[in-house]
Amino acid sequence: MENLLCIKGKIIGKGKPLVCVPVMESSKEEILRETRRLEEAHTEMIEWRVDAFENVESPNAIREILNEMKHIIKESILVYTFRSKNQGGCKALSAADIYDIHQVAAESDVVDFIDVEYFEAKNPQKEIARLQEMGVYVIASHHDFEQTPDPEVIRMLLEQIRESGADVVKLAVMPQNMWDVLHLLEETNRFHENHPDHPLITMSMGVKGGISRVAGEFFGSCVTFGAGGQASAPGQLPVKQLEEILHILHQSVD
Secondary structure (H helix, E strand, C coil), X not given: CCCCEEECXXXXXXXXXXEEEXXXXXXXXXXXXXXXXXXXXXXXXXEEEHHHCCCCCCHHHHHHHHHHHCCXXXXXXXXXXXXXXXXXXXXXXXXXXXXXXXXXXXXXXXXXXXXXXXXXXXXXXXXXXXXXXXXCEEEEEEEECCCCCCHHXXXXXXXXHHCCCCCEEEEEECCCCHHHHHHHHHHHHHHXXXXXXXXXXXXXXXXXXXXXXXXXXXXXXXXXXXXXXXXXXXXXXXXXXXXXXXXXXXXXXX
């Protein structure tokens, strides 16, 4: 029997990739309004990019929003992400502060996934294990907005992150040419063949990497990100267009 994640009736790691839409608004009112809109639109996954929140340094302010999200989110999978400045995010916080707000999310009883930046955390394996003990799933991620590493380095990064014990491995890179995109897809496929039961998310960003955002079902990437309001990374397709493309491609697989 395959050991696949199933959350709120959605299988993560097999078949058509789930579409995740980021919430990038800055105020409490805007965040909740966009979250409600996405839930009512039956969005498969919603990512709250808490680094875009104007009061991100206040755990209590974060807690208030999460408490209100409990009354909004019923069917959508909720991903909680603080994307650091070093990894292309909106703000810089210390590893200790990020750890603290991760605890707030884990205690909320509404967050399904917490994104942990593997190479930014002080002790990533310990943090991942602690969050899992608290009842949430963990995406361990790494983002390179400057380049695409050599294939051997991509392979090493994916394996190193997998060994952390995280539930999902995520790697996003910036291509300089189409060979970079092909190398990422090749290493995605290799990882998926070696670890078919371990969910993986990869993407090549920017215009050149667009194909990687729709080809996950063929190469082994189980989630793709689409722009609802504001895009959270370069190259994201509008969510409706993305869903249509994924549906067409999925029909060809069947």
